[in-house]
Amino acid sequence: MMARIVMFMAAVMLAFAVPSPVQAIDPDEMFTDLAQEERAREIGKQLRCLVCQNQSIFDSNAGLARDLRMVVRERITAGDNDDQIITFVAERFGDYVLLEPPIKQTTYALWAAPVVFLIAALGLGAVYLRRRQPVIEDGLSEAERAEAQRLLKGGDA
Amino acid sequence: MIVELGHYALCLALVAAALQAVTPLWGVRNDNVAAMRFGDSAAQVQFLATLGAFAALTYAYVVSDFSVRTVALNSHSAKPLIYRITGVWANHEGSMLLWVLVLALFGAAIATFARAVPLAMRARVLAVQAMIGVGFFAFILLTSNPFERLPLPPMDGQGMNPLLQDPGIALHPPFLYIGYVGFSTAFSFAIAALMAGKVEPAWARWMRPWVLGAWAALTFGIALGSWWAYYELGWGGFWFWDPVENASFMPWLLGTALLHSAIVVEKRDALQRWTILLAIFTFSLSLMGTFLVRSGILSSVHAFANDPERGAFILVLLAISLVGSMVLFAIRAPAIRERGVFSPISREGGLLLNNLLLAAACGVVFVGTLYPLLLDIATGDRITVGAPYFNQTFGPIFALVAIAAAIGPFLSWKRADARAIAHRLRIVLALSLLVPVIWAALTGWREPLGLAGLGLAAWLFTATLVDLGRRAGIGAAPIATVLRRLVGLPRSAWGLYAGHAGLAICISGVVAISVWKVEAIQTQQLGSPVPVGGYEFTLVDVSQRAGPNYQSSIATVAVSRDGEQVGLLFPERRWYPVERKPTTEAGIRTLWHGDLYAVLGDPAPEGQFVTRYYYNPGVAWMWLGATLMALGGLLTISDRRLRVGAPGARKVPVQAQPA
Numbered sequence: 021m022m023a024r025i026v027m028f029m030a031a032v033m034l035a036f037a038v039p040s041p042v043q044a045i046d047p048d049e050m051f052t053d054l055a056q057e058e059r060a061r062e063i064g065k066q067l068r069c070l071v072c073q074n075q076s077i078f079d080s081n082a083g084l085a086r087d088l089r090m091v092v093r094e095r096i097t098a099g100d101n102d103d104q105i106i107t108f109v110a111e112r113f114g115d116y117v118l119l120e121p122p123i124k125q126t127t128y129a130l131w132a133a134p135v136v137f138l139i140a141a142l143g144l145g146a147v148y149l150r151r152r153q154p155v156i157e158d159g160l161s162e163a164e165r166a167e168a169q170r171l172l173k174g175g176d177a
Numbered sequence: 178m179i180v181e182l183g184h185y186a187l188c189l190a191l192v193a194a195a196l197q198a199v200t201p202l203w204g205v206r207n208d209n210v211a212a213m214r215f216g217d218s219a220a221q222v223q224f225l226a227t228l229g230a231f232a233a234l235t236y237a238y239v240v241s242d243f244s245v246r247t248v249a250l251n252s253h254s255a256k257p258l259i260y261r262i263t264g265v266w267a268n269h270e271g272s273m274l275l276w277v278l279v280l281a282l283f284g285a286a287i288a289t290f291a292r293a294v295p296l297a298m299r300a301r302v303l304a305v306q307a308m309i310g311v312g313f314f315a316f317i318l319l320t321s322n323p324f325e326r327l328p329l330p331p332m333d334g335q336g337m338n339p340l341l342q343d344p345g346i347a348l349h350p351p352f353l354y355i356g357y358v359g360f361s362t363a364f365s366f367a368i369a370a371l372m373a374g375k376v377e378p379a380w381a382r383w384m385r386p387w388v389l390g391a392w393a394a395l396t397f398g399i400a401l402g403s404w405w406a407y408y409e410l411g412w413g414g415f416w417f418w419d420p421v422e423n424a425s426f427m428p429w430l431l432g433t434a435l436l437h438s439a440i441v442v443e444k445r446d447a448l449q450r451w452t453i454l455l456a457i458f459t460f461s462l463s464l465m466g467t468f469l470v471r472s473g474i475l476s477s478v479h480a481f482a483n484d485p486e487r488g489a490f491i492l493v494l495l496a497i498s499l500v501g502s503m504v505l506f507a508i509r510a511p512a513i514r515e516r517g518v519f520s521p522i523s524r525e526g527g528l529l530l531n532n533l534l535l536a537a538a539c540g541v542v543f544v545g546t547l548y549p550l551l552l553d554i555a556t557g558d559r560i561t562v563g564a565p566y567f568n569q570t571f572g573p574i575f576a577l578v579a580i581a582a583a584i585g586p587f588l589s590w591k592r593a594d595a596r597a598i599a600h601r602l603r604i605v606l607a608l609s610l611l612v613p614v615i616w617a618a619l620t621g622w623r624e625p626l627g628l629a630g631l632g633l634a635a636w637l638f639t640a641t642l643v644d645l646g647r648r649a650g651i652g653a654a655p656i657a658t659v660l661r662r663l664v665g666l667p668r669s670a671w672g673l674y675a676g677h678a679g680l681a682i683c684i685s686g687v688v689a690i691s692v693w694k695v696e697a698i699q700t701q702q703l704g705s706p707v708p709v710g711g712y713e714f715t716l717v718d719v720s721q722r723a724g725p726n727y728q729s730s731i732a733t734v735a736v737s738r739d740g741e742q743v744g745l746l747f748p749e750r751r752w753y754p755v756e757r758k759p760t761t762e763a764g765i766r767t768l769w770h771g772d773l774y775a776v777l778g779d780p781a782p783e784g785q786f787v788t789r790y791y792y793n794p795g796v797a798w799m800w801l802g803a804t805l806m807a808l809g810g811l812l813t814i815s816d817r818r819l820r821v822g823a824p825g826a827r828k829v830p831v832q833a834q835p836a
Binding site for chain 1: 412414417418419420515518519521526529530533534536537540541544545548549552556558559560561562563564565566569570571574698699700778781787
């Protein structure tokens with residue numbers, strides 16, 4: 021329910037979303053421990069600011085992005101690992117919050133597409149080249165070929 | 178009055194376009210030269226009328242005529258003149274007017290300069306060009322009239338998003354439109370060829386200059402937009418895989434493929450059908466981009482308009498053009514013969530591979546951009562497809578493109594000598610490995626992907642240089658001969674080398690900033706230095722200043738390295754009272770290897786300030802590379818072979834007869 025309310029609020033705010041120059045992370049929210057800060061940022065880069073377009077919470081200055089960063093920081097302090105934190109956030113805000121879409125039933129096609137395209141492109145190219153091959157050989161008819169052989173053998177009579 | 182004249186001129190342009198869409202085709206069918214020629218004049222009239230309409234709207238912005246609806250909504254009397262002018266296209270109505278202006282410009286340019294194109298072909302091309310015009314003039318007049326008056330004009334306008342009050346973003350739309358609206362010419366040539374039922378090598382030569390010009394402008398336009406994001410949004414990001422960016426990137430990818438496949442049509446009389454399809458799809462992607470941006474269907478920076486009626490209209494235009502051209506293709510394509518033969522390992526084969534890979538890369542961007550939208554409509558499930566997806570999927574495919582781009586120029590037409598090429602590639606590989614190895618020795622081996630990216634850029638760059646050296650005979654001929662050969666190389670060869678080297682340089686920059694960027698965020702006291710990637714940033718002073726339509730806090734940041742001053746940066750925070758919005762202007766100093774980048778944040782207690790400092794390596798390389806690519810396109814256009822009228826016979830000077 022909570023997630024729904026947040027989503028609804030996010031949708032409302034989205035309608036008024038205007039990009040603004042970024043004053044993303046504030047010094048006062050940062051960890052003094054460098055390793056923890058590094059982790060918080062790596063996680064932050066994978067989560068979407070709900071009221072921005074394709075911006076991560078790491079890059080965004082929106083209040084909601086800051087709130088989400090604080091959630092991440094709290095989980096780090098609580099001792100969760102990276103995957104647990106991302107799962108924690110995704111469970112509350114939905115998969116929409118993940119910049120990298122999760123692999124699930126509705127995204128199989130999305131993740132399969134690049135592989136399919138690459139194979140299809142190379143396959144089509146191979147088929148096209150193979151089909152053309154006979155054209156090279158059919159350049160001459162049987163009679164012409166015989167004539168060519170005769171000429172090559174040096175007979176000009 | 179002038180505004181009404183503008184409206185009238187726009188209606189006139191619609192009429193000219195409607196006549197131009199029909200009369201020349203009638204002329205071709207009935208072998209009527211006058212009717213075919215009519216297309217030329219109509220295209221010129223259509224352009225002049227559109228230009229008049231555009232000038233009228235510009236006038237309304239310049240004099241701040243707030244009785245005009247778009248002016249009242251998007252301008253303000255306190256805005257500097259330059260942004261009152263660029264404000265014309267910083268909104269839905271005006272930008273659509275710019276769209277048709279560019280469309281009409283290309284039509285008029287073909288009518289005026291493409292005299293080498295036979296009359297019947299030119300007539301068909303202009304007719305198709307005009308059909309697109311009719312659709313979009315109607316769209317503007319029916320759904321997005323920029324000349325609409327307000328019954329009660331406000332005292333002043335509502336202003337323009339201050340982020341857009343910037344020279345970089347002001348020039349971004351015109352270049353972008355010259356690019357992707359310019360691809361309409363490829364579409365028109367393709368449809369004209371299908372109407373004629375045959376595709377000759379000369380057809381590709383007629384079409385290529387227009388496609389090259391559009392492509393060069395699009396390359397430059399995309400780079401300009403990216404540059405703007407880099408310095409204006411305040412954290413050094415330059416590409417977001419935002420749907421609207423993707424909308425301009427997809428035509429670029431397919432347009433790049435089109436440029437290359439058209440070479441095969443021109444030189445080797447092969448790949449005609451594929452080239453026609455590419456031309457149709459490239460422009461269809463431009464139309465789709467227009468739809469995505471103009472309908473506001475995607476939530477994004479660029480989505481100003483939020484009007485389903487407009488979206489539906491463009492979607493119908495897209496459907497008509499796509500379905501119509503596919504039906505025509507299905508009827509006519511089987512009759513198009515490919516005569517040129519080639520073995521798989523040949524220049525033709527290489528260009529085919531380039532095309533297939535670029536098409537696959539474009540397909541990935543297409544799916545990634547539209548998938549969340551379609552999934553939402555189909556199931557209500559909302560997902561985000563962000564940078565991590567594109568980096569993992571588009572990245573590897575585009576890496577293959579770059580690998581192949583290095584090998585392609587080595588291949589000779591028809592059949593290449595695989596062994597000789599393998600030998601040359603070994604040299605290239607050895608040389609290009611040096612770059613990541615040296616870099617790793619300096620910075621460490623921590624970033625294998627970054628090192629691979631640098632190696633890739635070095636591979637393409639080295640191969641391009643090696644090929645250039647081979648053609649000039651470096652090492653095999655005396656220096657004088659080498660120089661003469663270099664000067665004598667056709668411009669299109671220089672275009673090839675500039676384009677490929679530009680891509681390599683651009684890739685190296687993108688890799689460097691993505692992987693080796695250094696940042697520091699802190700609350701800083703005046704006078705205390707902060708270390709950032711070997712540099713020391715000292716906040717010297719923060720003062721207040723008044724701009725033409727904003728208030729500004731401007732900081733002075735001194736940057737030094739090893740105690741020696743490198744330069745001063747002046748990051749700013751601006752406040753635009755009319756729009757009630759802040760902007761940041763980053764303080765940037767560009768060095769050849771990277772940018773020093775400073776952003777001023779909020780004031781903190783006790784005279785301190787939040788500051789953000791970055792060292793962004795390789796930034797200048799990105800813009801340099803992209804500009805070099807665009808330049809490569811222009812160089813190729815200027816080649817003798819593509820110059821208008823080139824196929825004509827040489828004029829023999831007439832000897833004066835003695836009386």
